[in-house]
Amino acid sequence: MKIAAIVGSTRQNSYNLKLAKHIQKRYEDRFTLQILEIGHLPFYNQDIEHDPSSEVTDFIQNVADADAVLWVTPEYNGTISGALKNAIDWLSRIDQVMIGKPSWMVGASMGALGTVKAQAHLRDILFAPGLSSPVLPGNEVLVGAVHEKMDEQGNLIDEGTVAFIDGAVDNVLPWLEKQSAVHS
Numbered sequence: 001m002k003i004a005a006i007v008g009s010t011r012q013n014s015y016n017l018k019l020a021k022h023i024q025k026r027y028e029d030r031f032t033l034q035i036l037e038i039g040h041l042p043f044y045n046q047d048i049e050h051d052p053s054s055e056v057t058d059f060i061q062n063v064a065d066a067d068a069v070l071w072v073t074p075e076y077n078g079t080i081s082g083a084l085k086n087a088i089d090w091l092s093r094i095d096q097v098m099i100g101k102p103s104w105m106v107g108a109s110m111g112a113l114g115t116v117k118a119q120a121h122l123r124d125i126l127f128a129p130g131l132s133s134p135v136l137p138g139n140e141v142l143v144g145a146v147h148e149k150m151d152e153q154g155n156l157i158d159e160g161t162v163a164f165i166d167g168a169v170d171n172v173l174p175w176l177e178k179q180s181a182v183h184s
């Protein structure tokens, strides 16, 4: 199983990027997680959508080639980041590679509620007609106060959070296999 990870924070020391790397490493014998860059994508503009730059076409192709997408979202002012929304807008147009492609999501924030609003919005966005992505029911992975749960090297050291993500992964894999069978 090949999963594309799209991280909504573009900063170098992003906790969400570190969370994506934790998932990539911890479950490497169960699925391949390819972390995709979104910081270099131009702003979506309908004038250029039929002839976008190679950054855009490569990004879209990588998503098209994946069996599923893992969204790793920060929360900015109660919603997803502008960078993430921009990437999603690109994916929603022309080839519409998200249609039928299953999604699951995790998110980390420094606030107590751990991206709960951003994830609710993201679920809603993924149901837009140009995306129409089946989203893993339940299994919300909301990592609040993330700065207290990672060490200086960016390792996730909170045992409860690590165990909770183990459980979510146990649920996500059979669900993704069923979704792939339905949509293939």
Ligand SMILES: Cc1cc2nc3c(=O)[nH]c(=O)nc-3n(C[C@H](O)[C@H](O)[C@H](O)COP(=O)(O)O)c2cc1C
Pocket: 009, 010, 011, 013, 014, 015, 016, 017, 074, 075, 076, 077, 078, 079, 108, 109, 110, 111, 112, 113, 114, 115
């Ligand atoms: C513009 C901006 C808005 C933010 N809004 C929220 C918010 O609504 N809820 C929250 O829990 N944290 C919020 N934060 C704090 C983030 O949780 C924190 O910066 C986090 O580290 C961002 O994720 P990252 O480390 O992956 O970049 C905000 C941060 C920024 C820069």
